[in-house]
Amino acid sequence: MASAAAPVISADPSTRPAGGGISATAPQPLVSIEGVTRRFVTRAGTEVSALDNVTLAIERDQFVTVVGPSGCGKTTLMKLVGGIIQPTRGLVRLNGAPLTRPSRRIGMVFQRPILLPWCSVLDNVLFPLRMLGWPIAPRMAQARKLIELVGLRGFENALPMELSGGMQQRVSICRALIYDPEVLLMDEPFAALDAMMREELGFELLRIWNEQRKTVVFITHSISEAVMLADRVIVMTARPGRIVMDVAITLPRPRTPDTEFSDGFKQFVKTIKSAVYAEAKSH
């Protein structure tokens, strides 16, 4: 069923058009997910497969988005790469080394900002350093710079409850960047925001990505958001979570609000949409 859903691009990573990184001569991928299966036991006692034999290689500095219906294991995938949970089968590698515990080279942004309500914006940004046990002083300037980068200058001492949802999510992005991780994992970070704020923050994220040059894995259920941001879109299906499509988004950068009116953009959205719906129908 996977092959039928992906007429243009094969689900097999080895024949993927955009830099597969599987061949021996290619540089080592930054993150590689190798045949990962993750099962959960539900409260009723039945076993559910959240991810089934997923293989994926992510190159350094790539902006990868993962789209799919809810329950397709996107979040599970992110938690696996973040080292929060371990695979039932298979292996996740970071820079070639097996990832068996959380790594400070990975930063996470969640759907909700989950800031500490008693801490100021600045203290929330510094929070990971406190958890890592790193000294604060050397990174103070960096924290202020990040806050300025997301347009929150002047709000350093504000409490989260004094900020809007969009501003809070900006703080949580700064928090993920403060310890300078190589990979930024984002799990539907803008899903709780209204459409306009969502678009605005998307472009802001691209600007930050351009400036800081990170590898970004961005999970979303919005196909147009996925295409707009990404170098590469991974399409997943639900139950069990599987990759059915892997598309290189060749649209020129920088992307602007006009990008979404281009024919290329529409074509990518159409291709991905048909894959998602074909999958949904076959279930």
Add this chain to the structure above:
Amino acid sequence: MKPLLRRTLAEYARGALAVVAILVAWEVLCRVFAIPKWLFPAPSRIVEETWAIRGVLPMHFAATLSTVLGGFALAVVAGIPIAVLVVYSPFLRRVIFPFLLTLQSVPKVALAPLLLLWVGYGQFSNIIIAATVAFFPIVINTATGLESVDKELLELTTSLDAGTARVFWRVRLPWALPYIFSSFKVAITLAVIGAVVAEFVGSDKGLGYLILTSSGAMKTSVMFGVLVLLSLLGIASFYAVAWIERRLCPWYMPTGAETQAT
């Protein structure tokens, strides 16, 4: 801001007016129907006879106050660590909870003579009795607060490979503070009850003792006066805790304050 202030003042004035009206009605009824003072004394009588024992009142008041504060402090010092143990160790949870429930379901008045036997007569046993009455909500609420931390926030700390102690001091404990303080507000009023119970059972001073002896001597007016003092003590200590809460948890707005702000 200004209209709000005016409204608040108006509300206070209305409250005060209601109290005065009730007192006046009470006084009038007592006089008109000539209700005997040992049965239901008029406010003027209460003030008069309570004022007559003003020499010993401060001592009794201080005794009860120190029992309340001591019992509350002991409940906090015992309750919070127990809550932490219960949250972090499923084994201890299984061991401790049945004990706590048993202790909670035993009436403390019934427990008081036993404590007197063990600890001896005096302030210390009073403090222990007040503490046993006050500490249950502290344990329950603190445990609930420590466990209510946002799951994703904990995942974030996991992704940073943070140690248990760091997560406790920097995340769990501050997160639980509003829960802890709301239990403190319950506990401090329970400590007042516990102190009076202790003074009823075995003591030679305190407001509870005063009520007991006045009742024996049919001095109903003094009983009323002491009751007023007791409730003042309870209210004052409640607001003291609420004041500290506002200082320590400014990010947390109790629902009452929220409705007032709108």
